[in-house]
Amino acid sequence: MSDDTESARKDTSKSPEEPIEFLPIARSSPRRTISTGYIHLGASREIVPVLRELGLDPDALIRASGLEPCQFEDSTNVVTFASLARLYTLSVASTRCPHLGLLVGRRATILSMDLVGRLMQHSETVGAALDGLVSNLDVQDRAVVASLTNTDGVALLTFAVYSPSTESAEQITDASLAIAVNALRALCGSEWNPIEVLVPRTTPSNPEPYRQHFRAPVRFNQESATLVFPAEDLMRKVAGADPLLRTVLEDRMRQLRADAGAGFSDDIRRLLRTRLLGARCTAEDMAGLLAVHRRTMSRRLRGSGQGYRLMTNQIRFEIARQLLGDTEVPLVEIAAALGYSEASAFTRAFRRWSGQTPTAWRAGWGHDARLPPSAG
Template identity: 65%
Template sequence: MTDDIRPAFDDTDKSPGRPISLSSPILVGPERTLPPGYIHLGVAKEISPALRDFGIYPDSVIREAGLDPHLFDDGTNVIPHAALGRLLTLCVARTNCPHFGLLVGQRATILSLGMVGRLMQHSETLGDAVRALVSNLSIQNRGAVPSLTVIGDTALFAFSVYQPEAESADQISDGSLAVSVNALRALCGAGWNPVEVLLPRTVPADQEPYRLHFRAPVRFNQETAVVVFPARDLDHRIAGADPMVRALLEERIQQIKGAQGSALSDDIRRLLRIRLTSKRCSADDIADLLAMHRRTLSRRLKGSGMGYRAITNEIRFEIARQLLHDTEVPLGQIAAALGYSEASAFTRAFRRWSGQTPTAWRGEGHPG
């Protein structure tokens, strides 16, 4: 595999066409665009009460992350995904709690997922609900991407951060899976439990909070955040689902998605983040998924100033950074997950991207 193009990153927080202050909310609706890299607060709204549980006044921590505390009064307000990462990093430091993200996710409910959560409540089956989440979360979160895979009699719900330079990806993964399990229990009954949970983070000194919440074996140092459960559960019919409400919600979400539009490069990043470690991801494959000709894909990307290989390397570098920082996964395993035939090829590529070998970068403890 040849990787000759160094990823180009723009780490500034901005939306197309106009600057956006981190200290003011972005109003988002059918007439407004949720920019790539931004999220509705939703689950993150639980950060304030989680900090108060530790006796910490949340406003000062939120301001230190560059955000206005008033944003957290309304879960529909929007912040940059990068700012969420900075805030969680500060929260872990202030509370001295390495599983702070898990606590935030524990507090959240299916309604923390906004309109998508309501659509899940009124879906016919659990499978329909999970697929609704996978298909529509982008109207509320353009910093991470969920996926559902069924292999034989096993279902795997995965959640991956895909924004460059994302801090606290491990905390975001913890919280995302925690609220996902809450949502699944809301739909299947409080007694529902996964078969196991996989987390892309180092083994914590105290694993008990994870066992208590997930009520299932938890495996750490994994490549992706995954909830594993029986595929037959996807056929579970959801009590109280209203077809008329479902139709109204689906129509409203389609209106939002149509007005929101989508940057092609962001679509590609989302696809690559969930496919890069498990499937072939050539430009032809991605063009096919986007229902366009390979030449059309190249032409549109050229117009945006970034080629397919550069975007692929950006996502490869992001995954590598997260795994090097947040886990103890061996270099050979990371290389294989990213599609390299040898660890030495991955090492050469990583050196081009960062100026360091993966071992040196991991040893210096760079932020994830």
């Protein structure tokens, strides 16, 4: 085990509100590059002590999900996201704790995010730290995507699961929000709180654990998993940041990204997952974000066997399924969020994708619905 991995393990055991020591990172520390659908355990390693606290044997559940208990000894171990999501599903069912993901995220610290967390620690400002999180999360996590927007003096940090047919997406996003709050408190001070927190799941019977952790109003049945906070917080200086270490970490991130060889289509999917809700996402818009000509983008997508329209509809279907299954957001609001001028147009599209109306899918949870490969 490398020295910095051992240091991160020690720091991860701290309370989220304790001061976190800024530690150097060894240039030779081994890190595995990952492909789409894989993830470093990171903060999810905390599911082991959470299950023990709730009176269960974590090893049995870990094996039932297709993983091995020894994998949870190191947060940098790489696992399939499908297996990890399955573990959350089994754990929620066994504990009957609907906010298990929140408990997992609540135990994590900024160092639970390994290299990304260290990059955040050594950024000049909070805004630069969050930009580093958004830009580099895919180095360690190829199933969750983050975005940061700043509008009218309000900053929005949003997380979304973008892998198709993912189990327990609400648990994963709960954990992501909880970790993000801990990271921001590490950067801004333990008294930092968001203005409000948006959660894309039905209102739980006991919302108090959410209020206690976030120390802010929590709004359920929302379209996205978002922390809302003053944009002026982005300008805060990060105490103890080391510009030299920041440069070393950025170089390491670039190397890992190059080694991973992320596909062009995967980059677009990640951008679409957070931008389809309430934003323009034409082919021209996406090409501009990727700094390529639209014809170049279309040619590269054809090379991967997909077109932009098909990919956009696949992401719309994924978002629609998540909102229909995990929330009580009305159909008219889901339609508007996905860019449809009328609910009837959304209903026609959803029926074409799944063979069911959105109402029928929601009533039956639509577990067997799949997007036909040729849907447009």
